[in-house]
Amino acid sequence: MDEQGENQATIAESLKSLGLTKYEALVYIALVRVAGATATEIHELSGVPRASVYPVLDRLIQKNLVSVSNTSPKRFNPVRPDEGVDSLMKSIESDALCAREGLNRIYLECADLERGDQELIWSTYGEENIRIRLLDLISNATESIRVFFYWGGLRKQIIQMLEEKKNSVSIEVVTDHWEGEIPESMNVWIKKPPGGHDIGPAKSLGGGVFLVDGSKAMVIMGSEEEGTSALYSEARGFVRFFTVYWNFFSSWARRKNQ
Amino acid sequence: MDEQGENQATIAESLKSLGLTKYEALVYIALVRVAGATATEIHELSGVPRASVYPVLDRLIQKNLVSVSNTSPKRFNPVRPDEGVDSLMKSIESDALCAREGLNRIYLECADLERGDQELIWSTYGEENIRIRLLDLISNATESIRVFFYWGGLRKQIIQMLEEKKNSVSIEVVTDHWEGEIPESMNVWIKKPPGGHDIGPAKSLGGGVFLVDGSKAMVIMGSEEEGTSALYSEARGFVRFFTVYWNFFSSWARRKNQ
DNA sequence: TAAATGTTGTTATAGCAAAAACAACATGAG
DNA sequence: CTCATGTTGTTTTTGCTATAACAACATTTA
Structure with missing residues (x-):
């Protein structure tokens, strides 16, 4: 009942x-x-x-x-x-198609005109949305992808995304754990974080840095309390800052042992 | 603008x-x-x-x-x-799936218990809905389909539906016009209506009678003013009435010439 | 048959919650 | 200061929800 x-x-x-x-x-x-x-x-x-x-x-x-x-x-x-239910869905789907076509046309028309976006920093909230953005970012990479992440949240999906690009762009990864075998065409350094005071315990806080083609950066932070959020930017200063950040951890990870 | x-x-x-x-x-x-x-x-x-x-x-x-x-x-x-748009659709689709499963389970659970439907006559309005019902009716036919229609509305779709069943059930059709070639396994009589006073001009009013397995009848009427509506029933009297109706027009159509 | 009762389908109307529209205020940069 | 921003309320509107009342009809009971 x-x-x-x-x-x-x-x-x-x-x-x-x-x-x-x-x-x-x-x-x-x-x-x-x-x-x-x-x-x-x-x-x-x-x-x-x-x-x-x-x-x-x-x-x-x-x-x-x-x-x-x-x-x-x-x-x-x-x-x-x-x-x-199918009948309802069909009607909604047709509306969705209509909306998507219309919006996409508008979007592409305007795409040429502007895009002063490059200097701004964009925030995104929620794992699902971040996943979509990240997928978009990585799949549009043309030259290089540098990744640094100590974060369980999207590990599997990130690894999968990277594997799809392993033959077309240069990939460098620093992380604490890898699922599956490491492809030869990638450079992967696996190293546990030193004490925990640098990055924090993996469960309550995790982070990831993704540098694409040296011109785009996405930074992800997940914490138990505030959910997951991400920053994305193509701004020079932003990208440079996280490039330095990445270089630091990269060289740290390359040192043999701890 | x-x-x-x-x-x-x-x-x-x-x-x-x-x-x-x-x-x-x-x-x-x-x-x-x-x-x-x-x-x-x-x-x-x-x-x-x-x-x-x-x-x-x-x-x-x-x-x-x-x-x-x-x-x-x-x-x-x-x-x-x-x-x-896709993200919105995905969420709706998941709800649709959930609703469909839940409803279907309830529907099938209750299906055994009752169904005193057989003596009732059901009305349906709107071409789209009628098309769905008709599709359902025809595709579930196991023995015979007898059709009589003087109606342009769903002609193509009706013909298509019938062709899919032509080898598994006996099909007899009386109509005024056929699109495409007539399959050998069907009995089709094509005859224009006599004067117009019997059935009325095709544009403003059209009708169709579908008798399935001698036990189910669907009657469709389309008029310009009131839209299209249909009756469906498995009631003995209803089916018998339209069987007589069909027999009358069938024998009329079989007479050579007018 | 006639009155009493109950049900159906319809209409009117009051209540309610979300969204839309407006007004007012605090803030902060130039 | 001044202007635009961001925030907070309040009012109006809208569409759904909920209740009450009514006429039409059928059923029962005297």
Whole structure:
């Protein structure tokens, strides 16, 4: 019972992000449970006020999620849920396509005109978004990638990204741990951080520096309290600062033993 | 200019169905047009009140559609539109999957219990929904399909559907016009309606009758004024009525010449 | 048959929450 | 100081939610 309730609430939430209102979701779920119900039965099953059931059903019919019988009292039937959901998705997907095309056109039109971005430093929050940015950055590298990271967060994905580029650009990596075998075409130095006071315990805080083509830098910091955030810039000073930073740790890592 | 405005409005609508509010859509579009704008510039470009720009930008940052510079004044950058839209879609798709699974489970659980549906007659409105139902009906046919239609609306799709089943079930068709060549395994009678007073001019009104396995009937009526609607039933009387109806027109169509 | 009861479908309307629009204020750089 | 920025409230609007009341019809009971 409670499990069903939980489940239903989840489904309702999902349906809401497909563009239905709370009532529309509840009514549709109720109808899926007992196909061919009357308005009153729907009201009892869904908890939606009886008078509200009618306009809600109208909307659902408009959205092709419900059909009506011509009996009296009227009975209502849900479209098969997989078809219904697919139908909603299809409409959203078409909108997504439209938005993407339109926006991309605008974006590319404007791309030539401006881009005074180079001197600015951009912040990004959240691992997912950072992952996307990083992927973009690395996959557009043309000459060199220098990486320095002591951070578990995206280790696997970072390694995978680098391996895809290992034959087309020069890659140098300093890190504390490597998963899988190290490709020959990469220069990888593995070294545990000295005491912990330099970089901090890996679980609560981790960092990564990515230098691409000597002109772009992305710096990632993850901490348990404040989530993960990243800075990206093509500004000279910014890139130079982290290049020096990287050189320092790189030479430290090359020293044999500690 | 006006074209751009039209275009923008369209994009805004599309973005709204991806879960953004009007302001969020407008701000994001403005930002795509001039990346790295300040809050005030965004306000001017989008028409969104300046004070509203800030909370809206916050939400967009939360949704990983925008990043901030650490300059003063702050400057804002859009995530690349294709990435942004994809990211929104991914989240919606995951919800869709969740909803579909949950609903389908409920649906299948309940499917055994009931189904007193057989005696009812169901209405469906809108060509798209009807097309889906019809597809479902025809593709689940196991023995016979008898079709009678004088209706341009879904002609091509109907023909295509039938061709897919031509080798597995017996098919008989009466219609006024056929696109493409007629497969040998189907029985098709093509005959123009006599005068127009029986069925009416094809443009303003058209109809179709689909009898499947002798136990299911779907009747479609399209009129210019009231849109397209369909009835579906497995009720004995309903099926028998339209079987007689079909037999009548079938024998009429078999008569040589008019 | 006639009155009483209950149900259905409809309409009107009040409540509510999120978003939109506006106004006011503190800050900070030139 | 002055202007633009960033922040904080308040009001208005909007769309959904919720309740109440009503006419039409069917069902029951006397």
